[in-house]
Amino acid sequence: MSAYKVLIVEDEKPAREIIRQMVMQEERLFEVVGVAQNGRQGLEVYEKLNPHFVITDITMPIMGGMELLTEINQMDTQPQTIILSCHQDFHFAQQAIRLGAASYLLKDDCLADEQLLIRTMKELLPSVENKQHMNDKQALLETALRTNQIDLDRSCFLDILRGKEDSWQQLLTADPDLATATYSLIYAELDRSSIRFPIEETEELKIWQFAGVNVLQELLGVYGWTKTIALDRGRFISFCRCIDLPEKMPAVLVKAFQTYLKMNVYVHLCAPLSIGSSTEWTYLKALCKENHLFFYEPLQRVAYPGAAVEPRYRDIPAEEVSYWSQVIQDVFMQMQFSSEQPAQWQRFLTAAQAERWEPEQIKQLYRKACQQSLKWIDNVPTDTPVNWELDEVLQKVASVQTLHQVQPTIEQAMRGLRDALQRSNPVSAAMAQLLNRLENELPEHVSLEGLAREMDYSPPHFSFLFKKMTGLPLTQYIRNLRMNKAKLLLLHTNLKTFEIAERIGIENYRHFNKLFKQQFGMSPTEYRRTMEQ
Known part of the structure; x- marks a missing residue:
């Protein structure tokens, strides 16, 4: 055990x-x-350091020893106090003992x-240990009671979601104005990437849920009566009797979680919300x-819609799935051998954000592209020091909560793969740099x-290496690249057909029309018209 802490309060320096x-x-026993x-001054130091022993004089300027004892008696923690005095008067000793002093020495x-x-301090050690034991026991009891209350509140809230109307009364019974109450609703979810333990560890999670409830109660309670419920998977929901919470309240809550719990949190704030009607139940x-509430906006402040939540996301158009899948796959290939940030990332993220595509479909695009881009690894020498666990990465992708977490999750693994392969396979690194250039600067010929x-290879050897890496002959790879770029330009620009042909490196736009129809079964004009319907 560490040494017992001692505070000395005495006005004379000698x-x-x-x-x-x-x-x-x-010194091994006391510090x-x-x-x-x-x-x-002694009171300020005591509040800061919480020592086990306080040794104090009686007569001092500003505040004497007896007054110090009186102040300490009003606190939750009680030290062993020893009075050192020049006074032999029994009255002083009697007063000190009445105030809780453990000993009175001349x-x-x-x-x-x-x-x-x-000797006196050693004799008091059993009392110190007993008090510490009682304090620990009391703290455990209070924690158990609070944890039990958290479980009860969660159970009650789940009953509300199942339609048991009287559960509102039970959950919010402490609110004196329950009958006419209007609330701000705060829904918070821990950023699982910032949690330092697996979310499945329920006992560990309970500790942090307890802490999270305290943070929300303390911050929101300033503005009005507040009730916070800890849900599953690191989620919280609070009802605050204030519909005019500050504009920056979501950001304030995020900062508090980062400061006190060293975790990030996503916040949804909705007001005003009346309690008791079926529309509120439907909304809650x-x-x-909703498994992806924060996929596009980590911080949200909305007005209560008064009805069921509208569909939040739309399906990725079928004609764009294959294009973006190939784009992402190409990016993965490039990232394995290039330290540059691919421009295609931002193109995809911008499109997804603007269209609010279905999060699970976006994750599936990444997973599929990741799996496809790694098929060629079977041909990499077996002694390559690749620290690559595909299943683990795919699981991480499945659990991400925001759009901008998907990319870094795979990117980190891909860059690790790139570093390993560059050390063992410089030929593949050079080939991937070539693919990157073709993607960004597609020439006509x-x-x-x-x-x-x-590349300083013979044509047959280069053809073999190219097909091994991409899975396609060079001519087919270039054609796919041109046609997929054409589809993107048809979908997202007003360029004419001949202008698009020039953009993708085909001078004869009639030849472009022929190639496009061979690949997609319709002409560029028909494709654009179909997409606009």
Whole structure:
């Protein structure tokens, strides 16, 4: 066990030093953590350091020892207090004991017997241990009661979602204005990437839920009566009897979680919300069932819609799925061998954000592209030091909560793979840099011989390496690249057909029309018209 903490309160400097030396005779057992010149300073130090022992004089300026004892008695923690005095008057000793002093010693006696103070402190150690044990026991009891209350509140709230109307009364019974109450609703969800333990560890999670409830109660309680319920998977819901919470309240809550719990949190604030009608139940039920509430906006402040939550997301158009899947797959290939941030990332993220595509479909795009881009790894030498666990990465992608978490999750793994492969396979690294250039600067004429010469390979060997990496012959790969870029331009620009043909490196727009129809079964004009319907 660490040494017991001791605070010395004495106005005379020589006396303070003598007392300190007496205590330090048993420095393994006792540690002087603070000294003060009067009772007021001593009280400030005590509140800050919470020592086990307080050794104090009686007569001091500003605040004396008896007043200090009176103030300490009003606090939750009680130290062992030893009075050192020059007064032999029984009245002082009687008053000190009445105020809770553990011992009353004369300074002259301590000077005559240098072991007297230490012996007295050692005799008081069982009382210190007993008080510490009682404090710990009380803290555990209070925590158990609070944890039990959290479980009861959660059960009650789930009953509300199941339609049991009387559960509102039970849950919010402490609100004096329940009958006419209007609330702000705060729905918060821990950022699982910032949690330092698996979310499945329920006992560990309970501790942090307890802390999260305290943070929300303390911050929101300033504005009105507040009730906070800890839900599953690190989620919380609070009802606050204030519909005019500050505009920056979501950001304030985020900062509080980061400061006190060292975790990030996403926040949804909705007001005003009246309690008791079926529309509120419908809204709450939809809110709590939504698995991707914060996918596009980590901080949300909305007015209560008064009805069921509208569909939040739309399906990715079928004609765009194959295009973006190939784009993401190409990006993965490039990232394995290039430290540059691919421009295609931002194109995809911008499109997803603008269209609010279904989060699960976006995750599926990433998972599929990741799996496809790694098929060629079977041909990498077996001694390559690749720290790559595909299943683990895919699980992480499945659990991300925001759009901008999907990319870094896979990107980190891909960059680790890139570093490993570059050390063992520089040929593949050079090939991927070539693919990156073709993606961003697609020229009109691309020849196998020209690229092979650029890479310093024979055409047959270059063709073999290219197909091994991409899974396609060069001509097919270039055609797919041109056609997929054409689809994107048809969907997202007003360029004419001949202008798009020029953009993708095909001078003869009639030839472009022919290639497009061969690949997609319709002409560019028909494709655009179909998409606009």
